[in-house]
Amino acid sequence: MKTLNLFAIAAIGACSLQACHSPETRTNQGDSAMTDSSKTDTAGGAVPLGSGPSQDSSTTDNMAGKTGDVTHQSKVDGDEAAFMTKAAIGGMMEVDAGKVAMKSTNAKVKAFAAQMVADHSKANAELKALAVKKGIMLPTTYPSEEKAHMDMMAKMTGADFDKHYIDMMVTDHDKTIALFKSGSEAQDKEVKDFANKTIPVITGHFEKAKAIQAGMK
Numbered sequence: 489m490k491t492l493n494l495f496a497i498a499a500i501g502a503c504s505l506q507a508c509h510s511p512e513t514r515t516n517q518g519d520s521a522m523t524d525s526s527k528t529d530t531a532g533g534a535v536p537l538g539s540g541p542s543q544d545s546s547t548t549d550n551m552a553g554k555t556g557d558v559t560h561q562s563k564v565d566g567d568e569a570a571f572m573t574k575a576a577i578g579g580m581m582e583v584d585a586g587k588v589a590m591k592s593t594n595a596k597v598k599a600f601a602a603q604m605v606a607d608h609s610k611a612n613a614e615l616k617a618l619a620v621k622k623g624i625m626l627p628t629t630y631p632s633e634e635k636a637h638m639d640m641m642a643k644m645t646g647a648d649f650d651k652h653y654i655d656m657m658v659t660d661h662d663k664t665i666a667l668f669k670s671g672s673e674a675q676d677k678e679v680k681d682f683a684n685k686t687i688p689v690i691t692g693h694f695e696k697a698k699a700i701q702a703g704m705k
Contacts, residue, residue, distance in 0.1 A: 572619055576612070583605050586602070594647075661690055661691075
């Protein structure tokens with residue numbers, strides 16, 4: 489998704505989810521690795537929707553040139569390839585962050601995280617299938633900034649983690665909604681249909697995350 493800044497990051501983002509992710513500047517990032525992202529168990533190693541995955545646009549635009557447009561058989565234009573790449577990163581982040589958040593002792597956070605894993609895994613699988621059909625190679629690992637953020641989150645616990653995670657979900661899904669709205673303007677009908685189908689899902693995630701966030705204040 490072009491500013492496809494969420495389902496990130498931001499990722500692979502809202503919901504969507506062009507936060508996810510997300511695609512954004514993270515603060516207080518740690519140095520140690522949580523896990524090798526290439527071994528992460530996300531559905532097909534592709535999207536969400538969000539926030540989330542939020543990622544720096546210069547990083548992901550560059551990545552789009554290296555992954556989303558590497559084959560001569562690509563059937564979509566550069567903007568559509570960039571959208572799919574950013575959605576993939578945001579979607580990975582939504583699933584991976586959700587898996588960590590499912591260990592929370594906060595029932596609302598835990599339930600929300602479980603929904604993120606389920607919904608974004610499904611969207612990731614759909615995006616991967618679409619990318620194969622269109623001749624696009626999606627990323628299966630994070631840009632360095634997103635990986636540092638995920639590593640930092642893995643070290644957090646308790647209420648600090650819960651607040652950081654939900655704040656991230658609100659920010660990333662807001663950006664992911666914008667990302668997918670951009671994708672909904674794609675010339676390719678199947679890319680456009682995927683974006684339109686996913687927007688209501690990541691919008692729902694955004695609203696739920698805001699409600700949980702309000703209850704934490």
